[in-house]
Amino acid sequence: MEELRRLRHLIIDMDGVLWRGKRPMEGLTDFFAFLRRHEIRFVLATNNASRSRMDYVEQLARFGVTVRPEEVLPSCDATAFYLQQIAPAGARVLVVGEQALRAALSEAGFQVVDEENVDFVVVGLDWGLTYAKLARAARAIWNGARFIGTNPDPVWPGEDGLYPGNGATLAFLERATGVSPIVVGKPEPLMFQIAMQRMGAVPETTAVIGDQLPTDILGGKRAGLRTILMLSGATTPSMLAESPVQPDMVFADIRALTAAWEAALTAPDPKECPQRLR
Known part of the structure; x- marks a missing residue:
């Protein structure tokens, strides 16, 4: 609960986290409503270079979610940014x-x-x-x-x-x-750096949400961020059990994450509760 409570910034993968194929994950609109309500900033960072940021803005709009273009970072944009540097x-x-x-x-x-x-x-x-x-x-x-x-x-x-x-x-x-x-893409640091710059984020308040251990989770760990694995995409429980790369938190899907996070924010803060007499 304490780890969820202190998060203010998210770097969120999309395929396998927000949808699978052309189907939105259950609880998608509730998840984004939760983020907006609690003023948790985010960048949707995907390794998919075959679609533009406006493609993702429009897809999410069809699913009932409004995001701004600057809140989306596909690896095609990150790659173009990298080439401009070198x-x-x-x-x-x-x-x-x-x-x-x-x-x-x-x-x-x-x-x-x-x-x-x-x-x-x-x-x-x-x-x-x-x-x-x-x-x-x-x-x-x-x-x-x-x-x-x-x-x-x-x-x-x-x-x-x-x-x-x-x-x-x-x-x-x-x-x-x-x-x-x-x-250029995850697990390399560039995409995480761009995403954090856009949000004005620091590692202490930032987590990566993804469904792939060798990219989302490994990259988040390399960047010094908290990592949250979704079992709704490419990673199965057996793959997780056998992997040397382990996330900080694991949830079945974004609906389960939203419920746990809501509970964490509404539960009494143990630091503010008087110590029980022994």
Whole structure:
């Protein structure tokens, strides 16, 4: 209860936490109403680079939840931000990924081209992935392009089960080229740093909520934050039991978290209660 009571900022994953596939989790609107009511600030930070922040704003609106664009941080935006820190404006980039990633990089001032003579190869989840795309990316890396991955997620949760994630694509290219990617998304620190800057947060009052142990939970721990695992997505109880990475708190879903948090905030503070006489 004490850990929940002191939280004022959240970095929240979406797929597997707020919805699964196209289905919202039960208690979704109640969860956000709780956060707004108690003035708990949040950033929705997802490793999915295939959708823009406005895609998520619109999806949540269809589910009855209103969020602002600045409260959403997909890894396509984080990747564009990272490249702006290390690359000159106008650098040439080959993208394996969806339109959201291509648009984020273009808006950040980079030339997005489908050629092998490039400065960077940026790889995100690609629904139209083909061997030809992988071969072109591999040749660009062989030619000296720097290899960037939006995220290392091995799987992602769909309505009917798990699917291979972007980490599988990165592993293919790494095995082919012998070059390890620079990964921007969770569990690397950049997304957590951007999210905390947006909220004006400090580690002592911030927690990460996610469904993946090797990304959300490990990344939160690396960033010195409290970690809350949801068992509504990619992690099963047996996976949790066998994992060396352990969260600070575990809940079945956001409905269970909301109920526990509400109880923590309404329960008497033991620090303010007189000591019982023995």
